[in-house]
Amino acid sequence: MEAIIRENDKRLALLAEPYDPLLGIGSPLERRPLVLSNKVTVQIPVSLFDEPVTKYIVKAGSVAGAARELHDKPEALFNYFQDTRCKHDFEYWAASMVTIQTKADALQKFVLNRAQRKLLRIMEEMRLAGVPIRIILLKARQWGGSTLIQLYIAWIQLFHRKSWNAIVIADVKEKAQHIRAMYERMAAYHPTGVLEGGGGVELKPYAKTQNIREVVGRDCILGVTSVESPEGARAFTW
Numbered sequence: 001m002e003a004i005i006r007e008n009d010k011r012l013a014l015l016a017e018p019y020d021p022l023l024g025i026g027s028p029l030e031r032r033p034l035v036l037s038n039k040v041t042v043q044i045p046v047s048l049f050d051e052p053v054t055k056y057i058v059k060a061g062s063v064a065g066a067a068r069e070l071h072d073k074p075e076a077l078f079n080y081f082q083d084t085r086c087k088h089d090f091e092y093w094a095a096s097m098v099t100i101q102t103k104a105d106a107l108q109k110f111v112l113n114r115a116q117r118k119l120l121r122i123m124e125e126m127r128l129a130g131v132p133i134r135i136i137l138l139k140a141r142q143w144g145g146s147t148l149i150q151l152y153i154a155w156i157q158l159f160h161r162k163s164w165n166a167i168v169i170a171d172v173k174e175k176a177q178h179i180r181a182m183y184e185r186m187a188a189y190h191p192t193g194v195l196e197g198g199g200g201v202e203l204k205p206y207a208k209t210q211n212i213r214e215v216v217g218r219d220c221i222l223g224v225t226s227v228e229s230p231e232g233a234r235a236f237t238w
Helices: 002-015 046-050 052-060 063-070 074-088 090-097 114-129 145-159 173-189
Strands: 031-035 041-045 099-101 107-109 166-170 203-205 212-215 220-226
Touching (some): 031 046, 031 052, 041 046, 041 074, 046 074, 052 074, 063 074, 074 090, 114 145, 145 166, 173 220
Parallel strands (some): 166 220
Antiparallel strands (some): 031 041, 203 212, 212 220
């Protein structure tokens, strides 16, 4: 009994560890510090250091210093850096740009819980290795596995891949539509000016169909069907 209590205390302590996706604290991904100012240092994914805007900030020692060298306004350069960060940092994008609906029907930004962060680490390791992301997820209900995977699909379609289609298949069609609704809610509340081309996230019916949406400007589609209607997945490249 004492051993069980000690293990429980250990796991509770892990749940209470600091996590701030805006600063990059507590992330399961490989990160390095970047000084933005004499008061703010963020932990960012190592891939973001390959971006020219990050190289300018590193060389100058701050956003303000880089802006002076580039003859730009600090606010404009900072906003450009934040937009660029969204492509490399799913956790940051989710916590700053993505709106979800909680079980209590409240709207809030998507801050990953500990279980979701573990799943994200696995998916990102495969994505960065350039191998197919193939996962069989055996999970308890209601911890947000479906939410994470649906929004991870959205992130790839919006920032990484054009002409990259996705389909949600559930046991009944209503459940698949509920999962897709997470994407639609994200699109409705997503800020403009972040994506390539400067617009927002827009979905529209694809080829006059009811069950398939097109991500405007990305040449991607998102479909839904169920095991009851397997024909709904035919005639498209998934």
